Amino acid sequence: xxxxxxxxxxxxxxxxxxxxxxxxxxxxxxxxxxxxxxxxxxxxxxxxxxxxxxxxxxxxxxxxxxxxxxxxxxxxxxxxxxxxxxxxxxxxxxxxxxxxxxxxxxxxxxxxxxxxxxxxxxxxxxxxxxxxxxxxxxxxxxxxxxxxxxxxxxxxxxxxxxxxxxxxxxxxxxxxxxxxxxxxxxxxxxxxxxxxxxxxxxxxxxxxxxxxxxxxxxxxxxxxxxxxxxxxxxxxxxxxxxxxxxxxxxxxxxxxxxxxxxxxxxxxxxxxxxxxxxxxxxxxxxxxxxxxxxxxxxxxxxxxxxxxxxxxxxxxxxxxxxxxxxxxxxxxxxxxxxxxxxxxxxxxxxxxxxxxxxxxxxxxxxxxxxxxxxxxxxxxxxxxxxxxxxxxxxxxxxxxxxxxxxxxxxxxxxxxxxxxxxxxxxxxxx
Numbered sequence: 001x002x003x004x005x006x007x008x009x010x011x012x013x014x015x016x017x018x019x020x021x022x023x024x025x026x027x028x029x030x031x032x033x034x035x036x037x038x039x040x041x042x043x044x045x046x047x048x049x050x051x052x053x054x055x056x057x058x059x060x061x062x063x064x065x066x067x068x069x070x071x072x073x074x075x076x077x078x079x080x081x082x083x084x085x086x087x088x089x090x091x092x093x094x095x096x097x098x099x100x101x102x103x104x105x106x107x108x109x110x111x112x113x114x115x116x117x118x119x120x121x122x123x124x125x126x127x128x129x130x131x132x133x134x135x136x137x138x139x140x141x142x143x144x145x146x147x148x149x150x151x152x153x154x155x156x157x158x159x160x161x162x163x164x165x166x167x168x169x170x171x172x173x174x175x176x177x178x179x180x181x182x183x184x185x186x187x188x189x190x191x192x193x194x195x196x197x198x199x200x201x202x203x204x205x206x207x208x209x210x211x212x213x214x215x216x217x218x219x220x221x222x223x224x225x226x227x228x229x230x231x232x233x234x235x236x237x238x239x240x241x242x243x244x245x246x247x248x249x250x251x252x253x254x255x256x257x258x259x260x261x262x263x264x265x266x267x268x269x270x271x272x273x274x275x276x277x278x279x280x281x282x283x284x285x286x287x288x289x290x291x292x293x294x295x296x297x298x299x300x301x302x303x304x305x306x307x308x309x310x311x312x313x314x315x316x317x318x319x320x321x322x323x324x325x326x327x328x329x330x331x332x333x334x335x336x337x338x339x340x341x342x343x344x345x346x347x348x349x350x351x352x353x354x355x356x357x358x359x360x361x362x363x364x365x366x367x368x369x370x371x372x373x374x375x376x377x378x379x380x381x382x383x384x385x386x387x388x389x390x391x392x393x394x395x396x397x398x399x400x401x402x403x404x405x406x407x408x409x410x411x412x413x414x415x416x417x418x419x420x421x422x423x424x425x426x427x428x429x430x
Contacts, residue, residue, distance in 0.1 A: 052071075052072075052135065052136055052194040053133035053134065053135055053136070053194070054133075054134060054136060055104060055105050055106050055134035055136075055137075056068055056104060056134070056136055056137065056138050058100065058101050058104045058105065058416065059415060059416045059417065059418060059419070059421070060415040060416070061275055061414065061415050062262065062275055062276070062277075062414060062415045063140045063141070063276070063412055063413070063414070063415045063416075064104070064138040064139075064140065064415070065138030065139065065140035065190055065192050066140060066261070066277055066353065066355075066378050066412070067229055067230075067251035067257065067261075067353065068136075068138050068192070068229065068251070069228075069229055069230040069232065069233055069251070070192070070225040070227060070228060070229045070230075070233065070355045071135075071136045071137075071138070071192040071193050071194045071225065072193075072194050072223065072224065072225055073192065073193050073194065073195065073196040073198075073199050073221075073222065073223055073357075074190070074191070074192050074199065074220070074221065074222030074223070074357040074374065074376075075191045075196070075199040075200050075202070075203045075219065075220075075221055075222075076188065076189070076190050076191070076219060076220045076222070076281065076374065076376075077188065077189050077191075077203050077206075077207070077216055077218075077219040077220075078144070078184065078185025078186075078187070078188045078216075078217045078218050078219070078408060079185055079186060079187040079188070079189075079210065079214040079215065079216060079217055080185065080186055080214065080215050080217045081147065081156070081186040081187065081213065081214050082212070082213065082214060082215050083212065083213045083214075084156070086157040086158060086428075088212075088213050089157060089213060090424070090428055091213075092209065092210050092213040092214065093422055093423045093424045093428075094422045094423075095209050096141075096206055096209060096210070096423060097416070097421075097422040097423045098422075099205055099206060099209055100139040100202070100206070100423075101419075103129075103137060103139070103201070103202045103205065104134065104137045104138060104139060104202075105134060106133055106134030106135075106137075108124070108125035108129075109124060109125040109126070109201075109202075109205035109208075109209070110123075110124025110125050111124065112124050112125075113125050114126065114127030114130055115127065115130070125205060126201065126204055126205055126208065128197060128200075128201050128204075129197060129198055129201040132195060132197060132198055132201075133195075133198075134198070135193045135194045135195035135198040136192075136193055136194045137191065137192070137193040137198050137199065137202060138190075138191070138192050138193070139189060139190070139191055139202055139206075140189070140190040140192075140279075140412060141187065141188070141189055141190075141412065141413070141423045141424070142187070142188045142190070142279045142410025142411060142412040143167075143186070143187060143410055143411050143412075143413070143424070143427065144167075144184060144185045144186050144187065144188065144408065144409065144410050144411075145163065145167050145168055145169055145409065146184065146185070146186050147159065147186040147187065148160050148162065148163035148167070149163060159427065159428075162270075162272060162427060162430065164263075164267070164268050164269065164270030164273055164411060165268040165269070165270075166268060166270075166278060166381045166382055166383055167278070167409065167410075167411045168382075168409070169184070169407075169409065170280065170382065170386070170387065170407050170409055171387065173390050173391070173394070173404065174394055174399075175399055175403065175404070176404050176407075177285075177403050177404065177405050178404065178405060178406065178407050179405055179406060181218065182218040182220075182283065182405070182406040183218070183406050183407045183408055184217070184407075184408055185217045185218070185408060185410075186214070186217075187214060187410075188279070188281075188408065188410045189203060189206055190279070190376070191203050192355075196221070196223070200221075203219070218406070220283060220359060220374050220406075221359060221361075222356070222357025222358060222359050222374045223357060223358055223359070224236060224357060224358045225355065225356075225357060226238045226244045226245060226354075226356045226357060226358055226373055227244055227245025227248045227354040227355055227356060228245050228248055228250070229248065229249075229250060229251055229353065229355050230250060230251050230252065231250050231251075231252050235310060235318060238286075238358060238373060239286050239288065239358050239360075239371055239372065239373070240286065240291055240299070240303070240401075241299075241307060242299075242303050242305060242307055242310065243305070243310035243318060245354055246305075246310060246318055246319065247344070247345070248353065248354050249261065249351055249352070249353040249354075256351065257353070259351075259380070260350065260351040260352065260353070260379060260380055260385070261277050261352075261353050261378050261379060261380055262275060262276070262277055262380060263275065263276050263277060263278070263380055264380070267380070267381070268381075270411070272413065272426035272427045272430065273411055273413060273414070273426070273427075274414060275413075275414030275415065276411065276412045276413045276414045277353075277378040277379065277380065277412050278378065278379055278380070278381065278382050278385070278409065278410070278411055278412070279376065279377070279378055279408075279409065279410045279411075279412050280352075280375075280376075280377045280378075280379070280382055280385070280386040280407075280408070280409050281374065281375065281376055281406070281407070281408040281409075281410075282374075282375040282404050282406065282407055282408075283359075283372065283374055283375070283404070283405045283406030283407075284372045284373045284374070284375050284402050284403070284404055284405070285370065285371075285372045285402065285403040285404075285405050286371055286372035286373060286401060286402055287368075287400075287401045287402065287403070288368070288369050288371050289368050289369070290400075290401060291401050300313065301313075301335050301338060301397070302338060302339065302397040302398055302400075302401070303338060303339050303340060303398070304322075304334050304335060304338030304339055304340030304341055305340055312334060312340060313333045313334045313335070313338070313340075314326045314328070314333035314334065322334060322340060322341075322344055322346075324341065324344075324346065335397070337395055337396065337397040338396075338397060339393070339396050339397070339398045342392050342393050342395065342396050343389060343392065343393060343396075347392060348388060348389045348392045349388070350379075350384055350385055350388050350389060351379075351385075352377040352378065352379040352385045352386055352389060353377065353378040353379065354375070354376065354377050355376050355377075355378070356373050356374055356375045356376045356377075357373070357374050357376070358371070358372070358373060358374075359371065359372060359373070359374050372402070378412070382409055413426055413427060414426065
């Protein structure tokens, strides 16, 4: 019997139940931004690992949802901690872990479930995922700088001495239009799945379990992954219509991940974070209407790749190497102000693992789409990762078409070692 089957009353997982029912009835952004090339897809997304309905293991050396093959949907939420009692926070984290373990296995959030309890007690699951499979759900938790030290400098939960040096708010960058109301947070949850309802269900139940301890600060829905985190995945396109994440770091390159993504033993004294990673989020508004009136030549010069094949300028295929020395009529084929030129690891001297998503959040009130990229990046140190890359992009031609409106940085602890482990144990038990 599988782990997910053993955890459900009666020994039947939600995913297996779905399958049995089915059997009975039916018989930052632009292409090649950062990261090292490990390989590329040849067989399509179906070769990248578990099927889209399968469960992703919850325990392991690293948290799922980082190098896990990027799913198609996102629900990201940041929380403020409203309690001043450390014990309440620990108890909630333990309850969250138990619920996350069940939901990622394709089961209800609570041991009783949405419909099997008493008629006069609130269900311990909200019920909107009844009949749905696990859908590759991953839940990834992170801790923000303000969990350790409040805005007033107070050591809120006896954790100030445990805050790793790289966990600081990101600096301001030229052109930022950051809205504090949709930035920061004491905690975050990244829910990724191949079914939007499964991701939303997971976040909703964690919010329910956190009542009285945390409150939602801001959240973001995303669709259509904008980068590949596995060599088995094809390169997706962003809302500018270009292939995105061609040169992203990939799960199969352990050496590159150890160097650029995973926190190592002894890194800045953050012993509790070894095996974890730092998460940077940026909500990037893409000015769709001006972009759509630009010529194809201007778009390609801005990105530094062809729009059709995704090849570097002057090359023929997507994965051809970028040739920064090649010239035509005395001018570089890859423009020095293009996104590819400035973000390439050759010039940024670093790499980050990106797994962002597109968003469309209605109108901006002026008759234009409020659309863009919810940028997500994991790295070993934000100061030498995202911050370095972003500083290199100060002359990026793409800046004419984008605005950064939200920002967050979080420390994501290592994975859970066994069934008794819980989110934050390495931080709180010392």
